Amino acid sequence: MSDKLRPSLSTLGAKVKELSEQLEQLYKDAKAPVPTLAADSPASTFTGEIFVVKQKLADAMNDLNIISQGPNESVFNYCHNVIPDVAALNIINHFDFWSAVPLEGTATVGDVAKKTQLPEEVVQRVIEHVTTLRYFAYTNPSIPKTSKIQHTSRSAALAKSFGLRALVTSTIQDCGPPMLVMPEALEKYSLGQQSLTRDVDKTAFALAHSGGEVFGKYGTVWDYLEHDGNGEKKGWRQRNFNGWMQYIKEIFGTDAVLLEAVDWKTAGEATVVDVGGSGGHDAFGLAEAFPNLKVIVEDLAESKPVFETNIPKGLTSRVSFQQHNFFEPQPIQADFYLFKFIFHDWPDKESIAILQALRPALKPGAKVIFVDYVGKQGEFDASLPRSIHQFGTSTDLRMMALFNHEERPTDAWRDIFRRADERFEVASVKANPLTYIVVIEAVWRGE
Template identity: 50%
Template sequence: MAESQLRALAAEITKLADAFATSLEEKNLPEASFSVDSPMKHAGITAEMFMTRQTLSDKLTDMWYLVQGPSESVHNYVHNVIPDAACLNVLNHFNFWEAVPIEGSASYSEIAERVSLPLDAVTRLVQHGTTLRLFEEVSSTEVKHTSRSAALARQPGLQALVSSVLDITGGPMMAMTSALEKYSKGKSELAQDLSETAFALFHGSGPFGKKYTNSWEYLENDGEGERQGWRQAKFVEFMKYIREIFHLEGIVLDAYDWQAAEKSTVVDVGGSAGHDAILLARKYPDLKLIVQDMPMVKPVFDAELPDDVRDRVSFVEHDIYKPQSTQGDIYMVKLILHDYSESEAAKILRALTPGLRPGNRVIVIEYIGKVDEGESETKKEPLPLSIRQMGTSTDLRMMAIFNAKERPAEAYRGIFKAADERFDVVSVKADPLTFFAVIEAVWRG
């Protein structure tokens, strides 16, 4: 008789769970739990512990599939996935998290009053949330926080992530079938025009009374009166959170020999509210930094700029498609190009050229959803599916919003070349465990 896959998986899960728990104990790190006093994340784990955790996640997912069987696992996923996402999105949008005290509980009627929604809707939403370990019933009329809902109550950046991923991209992603049918069926590649994306199809017809061709228009203009641009403020908070969870500070600091740059001027193209510019200014007091982004970001930049770097960090309103007019020595482009197709990414790099002088450098820091064989020295065996899924999920979002895709780091050589032959890519460094790559190019002029 063939060995039971369930028993074999169970043995592997037990072994991996024990290894992860033991490593947490050895590093004196607390385990996560469902209690509100649980640590919000497993901070301080090593690369080896991270891989153990992701491999364990893969095995647990395989167990979930096999226990249900092929047909039922698909059925159960389809039955729950959209209601789960919609429930989380609504709970987050109306900030149910603050309607329940972290230490204590709240009745359904109290929550309904605080979020200004009908009691029946609130009860049904929260009851579904409890099936996702978002809140826990303490009685038939009252709930308290779990660690998952408490994490959202405590972390505005996590709320912003939910809003940005579900609220902004959720609708367009469900319109991908119509967009592919309308614009790409029968063609050898995806439509490249930003007006022919799932996002443009979903918002271009104005289902909510306004028409937006791309997400940047949506971020900056959605909302009425004082609320206009509220999504942009959320997006800035989201990007700040992304920097924290992916330890982007370390990636930025290691992206270049900033000490050797001495008194250089660094232009942070699309630099949001200037978090990375502030980091570099504090670490390297000889650098001058100019942050460029959309006008709606400037009030956030002004409000968050610390006094100790005001003399060296400034903000310039700039459209990344417009010719670069700000003089600098190093131009840093972070988490922008992966949002666009190769042709659009090349246009963005080409827009830099009017401001470049021979010897200027362009440093691209990008999320990489795909890693080529041999692209990283740390890649010795296939990555766990849960890590690969991080990349493929982002890849599909890029398809829905921009008709773009996640690409391996080496692909940026071709994008620089397509932008202008005078770009000389001198370095490409990628690490799939950080999900990021750094590409450095010199302008030969």
């Protein structure tokens, strides 16, 4: 058995100390303050080197946690806590406990109960749990039932960021129930089969929503996002999803990825179609950086109000919104078609259909700029921290639950273009395993 599976407590403790000191030094070198547990903690600094050291430290701390508890206790403790942890976070996020406590002050249980319209008993019991996770803190922990409540760095971050709150809602509320019924879905649709069914009507999501009483009766996650809610609240999940996607882009700096994906300056007076461009955040940044571009954002009707609310006044002559379903034939002839984080949500069959829908509008030399996740790196790269692989495998299981498909390595993305049409020529591929992003430029060589 490998010695890597027999680390001592002291060895791991020393590794944690070494990596902690290395991380602190990297923050100093970057002239960035180190995060704390306090409400005024600075946001994390993202650079490639800092990110890798963080993940190595996470791996070492996780190993130390496991062997310090022992195998039995570590499993027991995880299973005992994981669902209550998620449920409590879901509650405080759904009922916006964040705004019920002043960022620079305190609140009583009664204050939070009044703001959230929940019984004081519920507020007290939920707060007691989330303080163990460092969401909020008591000013006097020895008397939690009468102590005032204050923010920590984690709860303050959520109070300040709609995108982070949207991430919590989407990953827990939208994706959580389907993931919990994956065993039933696999038993119902895939047991005894040679491969996972790719039928989008036979997903764990569809099974979780088949009853309709709690989550609504929806066949796909897109129907759910688009139609859940009544009156003014209809489509709120789609707006929330847009916020989540924008937050993810901010974390990984995908705005810069898009700006550097093509030599936009030399493209001339080009027309760019941002297919599935949501509320237009990326389109705005692209148009602001390159005045020679005209950008058309295509998405479903629910994204139009977000677009109209956020479009900068100086861009209204060059950036527009057009309602379009990307499975339907593309109506606009353009120089570039952007697909950002679209295909990873669909199995191969649907991904190929999305590309094929472009063909009626494609002119010779038109380019498809494809930006998406490299959720899996192909063969396991032992040089990368396990937590980096975990990010990809978590997303991969989420894709299985929602869409009956998988996160793809770079070569699989190349193959999608080939299978869609041999006239797509893949001109360049740029992949970065530290940001999980691949950029592909494909040129249409048809007549």
